Every structure is written in structure tokens, then in C-alpha cells.
Amino acid sequence: MKTGKVKFYNVSKGFGFIVADDTNQDIFVHQTGLINEIRENDRVSFEVKDGKKGLNAINVEKI
Numbered sequence: 001m002k003t004g005k006v007k008f009y010n011v012s013k014g015f016g017f018i019v020a021d022d023t024n025q026d027i028f029v030h031q032t033g034l035i036n037e038i039r040e041n042d043r044v045s046f047e048v049k050d051g052k053k054g055l056n057a058i059n060v061e062k063i
Helices: none
Strands: 002-010 015-020 026-030 043-051 054-062
Touching: 002 026, 015 043, 026 043
Parallel strands: 026 054
Antiparallel strands: 002 015, 002 043, 015 026, 043 054
């Protein structure tokens, strides 16, 4: 399980980006990958899977 901080999240469009603590890499997050609601600057835990255009965060949960 990785941890990071929500860099950007657009509630109306249902997507955003998380900055991973271990790599400082931006990871795409879609609303379907959320366990609970997130907002910008929230600390989160998540898993990563390969997507069509790069890494996707799944099972994203606010911590």
C-alpha cells in the first residue's frame, strides 16, 4: 500500500492526481478508484495498477 497527497481533484469531472510519497510521481486517480471522498491536500493510501496512459491509483482511502 502506497501513501501520498492529493495534488488536484475535480469533483465534477471525477478525476485528479495524487503525488506518491516514495517517488514524488503524479498518479492519476478516477472516481471509480475511490473508497471515500477526497479533496486537494488530503493524505491518502492507495494501490497502483497500470492503465492505458500510465499508472492509476485504486482503492484510494483518506488517512
